[in-house]
Amino acid sequence: MDNVTTQTQDKPIVFESPVPKHVGFIMDGNGRWAKARGLRRSEGHRQGVENLKEILEACGEFGIKYVTIYAFSTENWNRPQAEVSFLLSIIDYYIERELDNLDKQGVQLRHIGELDGLAPRLQRKIQKAIEQTRNNDRLILNVAFNYGGRAEIVRAVKQIVAAGIPAEEITEQTISQHLYTAFQPDPDLIIRTGGELRLSNFLIWQATYAEYYSTPVFWPDFNREELRKALEHYCSRERRFGGVKDEE
Ligand code: FPP
Numbered sequence: 001m002d003n004v005t006t007q008t009q010d011k012p013i014v015f016e017s018p019v020p021k022h023v024g025f026i027m028d029g030n031g032r033w034a035k036a037r038g039l040r041r042s043e044g045h046r047q048g049v050e051n052l053k054e055i056l057e058a059c060g061e062f063g064i065k066y067v068t069i070y071a072f073s074t075e076n077w078n079r080p081q082a083e084v085s086f087l088l089s090i091i092d093y094y095i096e097r098e099l100d101n102l103d104k105q106g107v108q109l110r111h112i113g114e115l116d117g118l119a120p121r122l123q124r125k126i127q128k129a130i131e132q133t134r135n136n137d138r139l140i141l142n143v144a145f146n147y148g149g150r151a152e153i154v155r156a157v158k159q160i161v162a163a164g165i166p167a168e169e170i171t172e173q174t175i176s177q178h179l180y181t182a183f184q185p186d187p188d189l190i191i192r193t194g195g196e197l198r199l200s201n202f203l204i205w206q207a208t209y210a211e212y213y214s215t216p217v218f219w220p221d222f223n224r225e226e227l228r229k230a231l232e233h234y235c236s237r238e239r240r241f242g243g244v245k246d247e248e
Pocket of ligand 1: 028029030045048049052076087090091143219
């Protein structure tokens, strides 16, 4: 495979094989980051949002086309009420502050997850952001908000049944095409910060063959250099998709 050179603001970074097309981020460790500094957990989430800017810019520079971020899971409703409210307000704040900037950078914002269950005002705001950026194509940013992988599959099955598709015609592709990420490439790489080794209901169908990279670095500290390391690791992996290496 050809080497890929990515021109960055500082110096070109050479990866030994193509960078992933689609990267998913499980942005974990905000609470521990805050606790380690004697701060409130909400401060960790706030810092996590700040960090997103640097990482999205770096993804663009490195040539990654699709990014999915796990911002609020269906399980996150079980957190204390005050933290849930704060997390719900974060997306509002993020759209308010970053929408025009993301739009200028050619980012297409998409939402994956259940919009129902969010306040009508927030739903409208998310829909407006999607509408405003729908023709951008430099980077596709899926924001998983009120998202759960199992619920996504259940939703897909219901849609397939409702469409009257006969059982014998249902293939893996049928399922894929009824997920929120329909017609996007599956993630090649899932990065989880904060050290845990699990998917936590994130893109469980789509990430079947993704490389998984876990780092102990907490999300607010996961910077461009940490992303470069993750991509270097990805480029050094040999992906076989259940097959074997080319015969020698
Ligand atoms: C996990 O950290 C992180 C979250 C539940 C929320 C992550 C959200 C953001 C970084 C901002 C979202 C951005 C947008 C655009 C809405 P944790 O609280 O589980 O950390 P801990 O494991 O250290 O407790």
